[in-house]
Amino acid sequence: MNPFEKIYNYQIINRLDESNAVALTSQERAWLRTALAHASAADAFTPETFGKLNRLLLEEDFFDHRDMIVEKAKSKERQVYHPLLRALRRLIVQGKGMRLTSRIKRGGIKANQPGLPVKLEYSMVKREWYLLWYSSRGRSLMATKLQSIVSIEETAMSPERVDELRRKVSALLEDRKELAVIEVIPAYNAELSRILYAFSCFDKTVGYDEEKDLYRIRVTYLIDESEFLLSKIRFLGLRVKIVEGDGLRRRMRESAEKVLGRYGVERL
Amino acid sequence: MKVVARFFNPDRTRANFVRERVEAQGQWGTVREESDSTFLYEITVNGIYEIKPWLRSFGSSCEVLEPAWLRKELISEWKEILGYYESVREDL
Secondary structure, three states: OOHHHHHHHHHHHHHHHHOOOOOOOHHHHHHHHHHHOOOOHHHHOOHHHHHHHHHHOOOOOOOOHHHOOOOOOOOOOOOOOOOHHHHHHHHHHHOOEEEEEEEOOOOOEEEEEEEEEEEEEEEOOOOEEEEEEEEOOOOEEEEEEHHHEEEEEEEOOOHHHHHHHHHHHHHHHHHOEEEEEEEEOHHHHHHHHHHHHHOOOOEEEEEEEOOOOEEEEEEEEEHHHHHHHHHHHHHHHHHEEEEEOHHHHHHHHHHHHHHHHHOOOOOO | OEEEEEEEOOOOOOOOHHHHHHHHHOOOOEEEEOOOOEEEEEEEOOOOOOHHHHHHHOHHHEEEEEOHHHHHHHHHHHHHHHHHHOOHHHHO
16 A cells, blocks of 8 residues: 555545544445344344344345354353343443342342442353442442343432442452463463463463563453363363462362372372 | 263252353263263264363363273373472472
């Protein structure tokens, strides 16, 4: 691309920006049309938006990959979209309080719990949507499956109170954060991208020590996610080794001993 | 190639997350009951490149029964993994 073309493109993009327009390629439009054909799509948008998008894309090619691509290593899809996502997302964005009625584990219902919805999270372990919220009665951070929510009622909350509770939540989440350092065994360096893919759900940074030809992955995770992290480390087997994180190292040793016990191997 | 593995149900918890995960991710494999605490999983695959890490990710909740060579491979891998963490013992 020559410099004049670049300047020209830049101007066009600026214009579009100023007029609040987004340019989509035909491929992106075809994908969007395919996404709208998904069974969950009707729940994911308001009827107006859903109808409008469908009308706009009527002329587009329908890229039906379902005949061409077979997804073999697929997990059973339990929940892609939950109807409450949209309503809750709005409450969170607008900084509203709520009164939540939900089913509890051992049966029964907990009604009208006041609090602030904080975050929507898709659990990769349970393959389900969760609402993280701060309970003003229990003064604690809660995680409730959207599936268990019976009803939500919007309540007014002052912006100051919303800020205060959000700060509390960040502090609580910060407290639950743990750090692990995982080393890639150099013989497996060629598989680095596969190894990092296994940690794709986690916040991480990767460092490389040139002298030792050693990759180190620093993973930040919440305490309740440690079992999930461990399953990923077991998945990778000999490729990685936890070098920092005493709790995780201990759990890996216990696992290895217990597995060998299952196989009837005597302690060496 | 036929792969057979025994899975152990978790003892303490109400939810059987082992069974749930095997059923959700186990592809075309089949599950059959074995005892109160275990079930068997059987699948025919072309290679073990994908299934081996998956079976290993279950840790002590999974024991590979067949083929014998895969069982042996996993035993020797777990021995090496134990070696990675042997030093943890002294810190306790």
